[in-house]
Amino acid sequence: MLDGVETAQIYIERWAAAAGATGPCPVRDVLDKIGDKWSMLLVMTLAGGPKRFNELHRAVPDISQKMLTQTLRDLQRDGLVSRHVFDTKPPSVEYRLTRLGHSLIVPFGHLIEWANGSIRRIEAARKDFDAAR
Amino acid sequence: MLDGVETAQIYIERWAAAAGATGPCPVRDVLDKIGDKWSMLLVMTLAGGPKRFNELHRAVPDISQKMLTQTLRDLQRDGLVSRHVFDTKPPSVEYRLTRLGHSLIVPFGHLIEWANGSIRRIEAARKDFDAAR
């Protein structure tokens, strides 16, 4: 059984190896999505079930129309979200998580839990750090 | 027992609630660190044990000195990394993960595993998507 450190070592070696190899690192690749401003928020919103374009916009009011369109297209391109056009008038387009997109919820959930469980300690550390200056 | 979707719903509700509340969202806060270019790479590098400044720089050659300094300071400020100055000549400074920093490795590891396990499907999806244009 691997402990945290050994596991981390394996990860970092793969990470470094991928970075050194030709082509971009898969971890970097995925992390870029995790880190961007809207991708994960949309994924988590869609985790509740399929939604249409403006329905998503209402659920996430802060996002601009441009970024909503763009982020959805990127998620679709990566196979995390599927897009279904209904030939009604006016048009109706539904977005939903693919199986792959759905599978991301679990590992991402661990991160959310860590964030919610650690934020108090982080903020306390920041306060201490800033007070020391 | 909660399934993925219900769990996601709870997360997203907390997320949205935090966004609506005064002050920034803890998830957003943590995600910004996860997503930035160097934080997690340094955390994973330090997971192997304490390292000095230039030792870290050699381990992660791509990072600029400026960003190494800045990222380490931010990690220290958040209480993820501790900094130990040895009064030698020339000076020697050692960085190591705190207990909090170490605790991040586990949930982050799940994400790395997902990334490594999903990258083939993602790239295949991208290829399909681009071919359809």
Next chain:
DNA sequence: CAGCATCCCCAATGATACTG
């Protein structure tokens, strides 16, 4: 060795207006 200070650039995001 372990930084700090400056200048600079570009890619990500936003604001606004228009459309099938």
Next chain:
DNA sequence: CAGTATCATTGGGGATGCTG
């Protein structure tokens, strides 16, 4: 309703040179 197109902004990050 579900987008597209264009312009403006900004701050993350790199390059370089200097220092205790």
